[in-house]
Amino acid sequence: MSADLAPHFPPRRARVHEACGPGMTGFAAMLAAQLEGPVLWIREYWRPEALNPLGLSDILDPSRLLVAQVKDQTDALAVAEEALRDGSLKLVVAELGEPLGLTPGRRLQLAAKDGRSTGLCLISEGNGSNAAETRWRCTPTFDPEGLDSTLQHWDLIKNKSGTLGFWHVRWDREAHRETHRLRVVSAPGERPGAAHATG
Amino acid sequence: MPVSDARAFCPGLQTRIADPAGDTRFLHALRRWATRYCPWVGIEGEDGLVMDITGVAHLFGDEPLLLADLRQRLARAGFGVRLGLADTRGAAWALARFGEGEAPPGRMAEALAPLPVAALRLEPATATALQRLGLRTVGDLTATARAPLTRRFGPEVMMRLDQALGRQPEQVTPLSDPPHYGVRMTLPEPIGLQDDVMAGLARLLERLCAKLQAQEAGARMFRLTLRRVDQDAQEVELRLARPLREAARILPLFARGVGEVEAGFGIDQLRLAAVQVEPLPVQQVSSVPQGRSDQLGDLITRIGTRIGLENVQRFLPADSHIPERAFLIAPAAWSEPGGPWASPRPRPLRLFPPEAIGGTGPRPPARFRWRRMALETGRATGPERIAPEWWMSDEAWRSGLRDYWQVETRQGRRLWLFYTPQNPGWFVQGEFP
Numbered sequence: 118m119s120a121d122l123a124p125h126f127p128p129r130r131a132r133v134h135e136a137c138g139p140g141m142t143g144f145a146a147m148l149a150a151q152l153e154g155p156v157l158w159i160r161e162y163w164r165p166e167a168l169n170p171l172g173l174s175d176i177l178d179p180s181r182l183l184v185a186q187v188k189d190q191t192d193a194l195a196v197a198e199e200a201l202r203d204g205s206l207k208l209v210v211a212e213l214g215e216p217l218g219l220t221p222g223r224r225l226q227l228a229a230k231d232g233r234s235t236g237l238c239l240i241s242e243g244n245g246s247n248a249a250e251t252r253w254r255c256t257p258t259f260d261p262e263g264l265d266s267t268l269q270h271w272d273l274i275k276n277k278s279g280t281l282g283f284w285h286v287r288w289d290r291e292a293h294r295e296t297h298r299l300r301v302v303s304a305p306g307e308r309p310g311a312a313h314a315t316g
Numbered sequence: 317m318p319v320s321d322a323r324a325f326c327p328g329l330q331t332r333i334a335d336p337a338g339d340t341r342f343l344h345a346l347r348r349w350a351t352r353y354c355p356w357v358g359i360e361g362e363d364g365l366v367m368d369i370t371g372v373a374h375l376f377g378d379e380p381l382l383l384a385d386l387r388q389r390l391a392r393a394g395f396g397v398r399l400g401l402a403d404t405r406g407a408a409w410a411l412a413r414f415g416e417g418e419a420p421p422g423r424m425a426e427a428l429a430p431l432p433v434a435a436l437r438l439e440p441a442t443a444t445a446l447q448r449l450g451l452r453t454v455g456d457l458t459a460t461a462r463a464p465l466t467r468r469f470g471p472e473v474m475m476r477l478d479q480a481l482g483r484q485p486e487q488v489t490p491l492s493d494p495p496h497y498g499v500r501m502t503l504p505e506p507i508g509l510q511d512d513v514m515a516g517l518a519r520l521l522e523r524l525c526a527k528l529q530a531q532e533a534g535a536r537m538f539r540l541t542l543r544r545v546d547q548d549a550q551e552v553e554l555r556l557a558r559p560l561r562e563a564a565r566i567l568p569l570f571a572r573g574v575g576e577v578e579a580g581f582g583i584d585q586l587r588l589a590a591v592q593v594e595p596l597p598v599q600q601v602s603s604v605p606q607g608r609s610d611q612l613g614d615l616i617t618r619i620g621t622r623i624g625l626e627n628v629q630r631f632l633p634a635d636s637h638i639p640e641r642a643f644l645i646a647p648a649a650w651s652e653p654g655g656p657w658a659s660p661r662p663r664p665l666r667l668f669p670p671e672a673i674g675g676t677g678p679r680p681p682a683r684f685r686w687r688r689m690a691l692e693t694g695r696a697t698g699p700e701r702i703a704p705e706w707w708m709s710d711e712a713w714r715s716g717l718r719d720y721w722q723v724e725t726r727q728g729r730r731l732w733l734f735y736t737p738q739n740p741g742w743f744v745q746g747e748f749p
Contacts, residue, residue: 139729142665143749155612162627165668169746170631170643170657172665176749179631180653184645185619186627196619203618205611257728257749259694266695266724267749288749 122284122301125251125273127151132250133201133225133236140255140269141239142168143176145210147288147299148237150177152207157200159193159211162186175290176298190215197236198224204232212239222246251276258285260305268305336362347491353382356490364412366405368488379418402427405488406480410435410454424481429455436476442469454480495531497590499523506545506582513542513574513583514567520588521563534559534596540570542577543585550577555625557616557649559594565614572621616648625649633657637702638713639667639745661700662722664732664746670712673733675742680721680733686744691725698722699735715739722748 127148128134136144149156156177158168170179183206187193190213197211217238226248229236238249245252252275260268267288273281285305289298302308323329339362347365350357353376356368369382376382383399390397400411402419410428411417414435419427428435431454434443446469451457457465457477466474478484499520507513517540528535536559540552552573560566577583616628625647632644632654642659675681680696698721704713716738724730732746 139747140749142747146665146749166666167668169639169663169665169667170633171639171659172663172667172746172748174657174659175662176665178655179643179657180655182631183616183648184629184631185623186629187623192623195622199618199622200615203611203615205615257730259724259726259728261694263695266697266722266730269749270728 122286122299125276125279125282126271126299128235128251129278130235131230131233133222133229133238133248135238135240135245135249135252135275136255137240137242137245137252138254138256138272140257140271141253143257143267143269143288144253144255144271145237145239146173146176148235149181149208149210150298152235154207155181155183155205156208156210157183157185157196157206159185159187159196159200159209161189161193161212161214163188164212164214176288194221194225197238198228200232201225201228201234201236202232204234206234208235208237210237210239213244214241216240216244217246219247222248226250245275249275250278258305260287262305262308268302270304339363344491348493353386356488358489358491360409364409366408366488368490369401383418404480404482405486406437406476407482409437410480425458428480429453429458433457436473436480438473438476442473445469446473495527495533497524497527497533497535497593498587499527499589500585500587502585503583506584508579508582510574513577513579513586514571516586517570517574517588518563518567520586521566524588524590525561525563525566528561528590528593528596531593532595532597533593534561535566535590536592536594537590538566538570539589539591540573541587541589542579542583543587544579544583545581548580550583552577553591555617555620555649556613557620557625557628558613559596561596565610569614569617569621572618620649636705638705638710639663639702640712641705662748665749666747667745670734670743670745673742673744675735676740678719678735678737680723680735681742684742686731689727689729691727691729691731693723694726695724696721715741720745 168184170182173179173182185196187196193211193213197209200206200209217240225236242254251273254272254274256270258268258270260266269286270283271286272283285302287300287302289300319331343359343363343365347357347359350365350367354367354369354372358366360366373379373382376385379401383401387397387399398412398416400408400416402408402411402424403421404424407419407424407428410431411419414431415427433446433451433454435454446457451460462474475484479486501516501520503516507516536556538554542550542552544550552570554570554573556569617625619628628648629645630648630651630653632646632651634642634644636642671686673684673686675684680693683690683692685691699719702718702720704710704716715736718734718736720732720734722730723733730748731744732748734743734745
């Protein structure tokens with residue numbers, strides 16, 4: 118369990134970050150909820166796993182979302198670069214299926230720097246680019262205490278300008294302000310009174 | 317007359333399906349052509365044109381010569397026409413349809429007298445009633461006392477008669493031409509550089525945008541046709557995310573399309589047309605932000621030139637309890653953000669086509685394999701029963717009712733499972749964050 122999440126999340130602006138692991142969609146949605154304005158979500162149209170706006174509505178307002186359906190990774194990267202450079206969007210999320218090389222990664226990084234907007238690539242594990250500023254591995258975690266069902270384990274596995282760390286977070290949908298809904302919690306089994314709960 | 321009756325009269329009859337919309341389009345085209353004779357040309361009913369040739373007949377010699385010219389040109393194009401020429405619109409209508417010919421100036425009563433009363437543009441019922449009274453021709457009608465006729469048939473009959481005889485004025489309303497949003501530029505020397513084409517395009521855009529400005533319209537789609545020296549033509553299409561008429565903003569959006577043009581030996585003509593035009597009223601400039609920003613619209617256009625404008629989409633709520641149909645996907649360029657979004661029950665973040673897993677019985681299986689992962693159920697919440705919408709046939713919902721469960725596995729993944737009691741089986745359809 119690392120110290121404060123605040124210096125690391127939301128990750129640095131005007132940079133491109135990466136997220137992997139089974140919980141990466143949730144990570145992207147929670148990041149979008151922390152930032153304001155419209156969000157562009159780039160996905161390849163033939164992938165079966167579609168976003169469900171109703172599920173998203175617990176985390177952020179789906180009307181902020183624009184979805185670009187592209188045919189392959191080349192188009193996805195071109196659209197991401199265009200959108201990052203434009204700067205009218207605070208966050209651009211790209212779902213990438215294939216490994217990302219150093220050159221395209223660096224191009225995205227430069228585009229994000231020009232447009233002062235944050236980029237997030239959702240990659241499969243091990244497909245990341247060296248140019249990424251940070252890389253997060255997100256895994257949903259089973260909570261035996263059953264407080265609610267949003268417990269996640271976020272592992273910062275690459276950081277160009279700081280230390281690594283890991284956190285357990287959950288999403289508090291009752292909190293008033295959208296930016297305050299992310300709660301850092303102790304790992305299951307390490308909480309006070311956990312011994313009684315699990316026996 | 318039904319087709320079968322017509323066939324009985326004329327066995328060799330050929331029939332075609334009527335196309336009123338096509339006929340109207342053709343009539344409008346003919347109207348445009350007819351402006352070569354006079355500027356005042358209007359549409360008369362469904363099958364006629366009316367022309368006010370006051371003051372133009374001498375350009376073609378005289379009135380009979382004008383008629384002959386008109387008839388000859390149309391005959392050469394393969395049309396049979398019936399022409400009538402008179403001092404008033406009503407008399408010309410009557411002559412064209414019932415007499416065909418020319419009424420001498422000021423002597424319309426004589427020319428119209430032998431024509432049947434239907435030539436006065438009367439309702440068929442009125443015309444029949446007049447004939448039953450023995451008033452068969454216009455001449456009979458003129459000779460009858462006016463007051464009893466007005467009492468019997470209302471003012472319409474006398475008004476039509478007066479209009480035909482010129483006692484009451486009637487105007488020809490010319491149809492105005494729809495504005496034409498196209499400009500062209502022909503060059504004395506062929507050009508081939510991208511910058512030159514863009515410079516020419518900038519001049520064309522300036523002229524076109526002035527036209528759009530005057531009509532308070534904005535273009536949704538442009539087509540730039542570049543004609544090359546070898547008579548080949550290349551087209552660049554630009555579709556915009558929102559109607560625009562600012563040349564400075566449209567020009568950079570063309571850059572990508574113009575870059576892909578093959579110039580060959582050079583381009584000597586540029587033609588720019590706004591193919592789709594929408595009304596774009598002038599708006600009050602205000603400090604309060606309204607709707608989408610221009611910058612975002614331009615970004616959507618630029619992305620659209622690469623992946624197609626309909627592939628930039630947004631979600632809109634829909635009224636359905638079927639999870640796959642609880643939202644609509646609409647092109648962002650033609651929709652506004654909608655809301656509110658609320659789901660009464662938790663819904664997964666990702667939806668995919670149902671994937672079968674092993675399991676029996678109405679309770680979620682304690683252990684199952686999904687995507688080559690061995691998973692163990694830690695906690696299950698449910699069931700939530702969703703019935704198919706019987707008013708819509710949906711292939712995916714043929715298996716009947718579904719009992720949905722939120723299953724939290726001990727491995728961490730939180731899945732959305734459903735059980736189909738009518739066709740026992742377990743499926744995974746979504747994943748929670």
